[in-house]
Amino acid sequence: xxxxxxxxxxxxxxAPYPTKGVEGYPTFLPAQPQAIGSLxxxxxxxxxxxxxxxxEPITIRGVTFPNRAxxxxxxxxxxQTYYAEVGLT
Numbered sequence: 001x002x003x004x005x006x007x008x009x010x011x012x013x014x015a016p017y018p019t020k021g022v023e024g025y026p027t028f029l030p031a032q033p034q035a036i037g038s039l040x041x042x043x044x045x046x047x048x049x050x051x052x053x054x055x056e057p058i059t060i061r062g063v064t065f066p067n068r069a070x071x072x073x074x075x076x077x078x079x080q081t082y083y084a085e086v087g088l089t
Contacts, residue, residue, distance in 0.1 A: 037067050 022029045034040075042049040055067045 035066065037069060 020031050022031045039045075039048045039051055039055055054069055058065050058068050
């Protein structure tokens with residue numbers, strides 16, 4: 001059996017769109033049919049004709065964001081002994 005290298009195209013598509021890779025990317029990375037987080041066309045999805053305020057663009061200090069959906073930064077916390085010391089005295 002041939003070992004996958006990550007550069008070949010999958011044999012069966014895993015999405016309703018044709019699987020095509022990003023041009024110039026060293027390994028296979030599926031190209032997105034549209035920007036992530038953007039609304040789908042309202043002719044096929046009527047609920048998107050009048051989107052919620054969450055999906056409206058917002059400008060903060062001269063930078064315009066396409067929507068208002070963000071994920072806060074995530075971090076790992078660690079203690080000296082690698083376990084929680086809550087209530088131990």
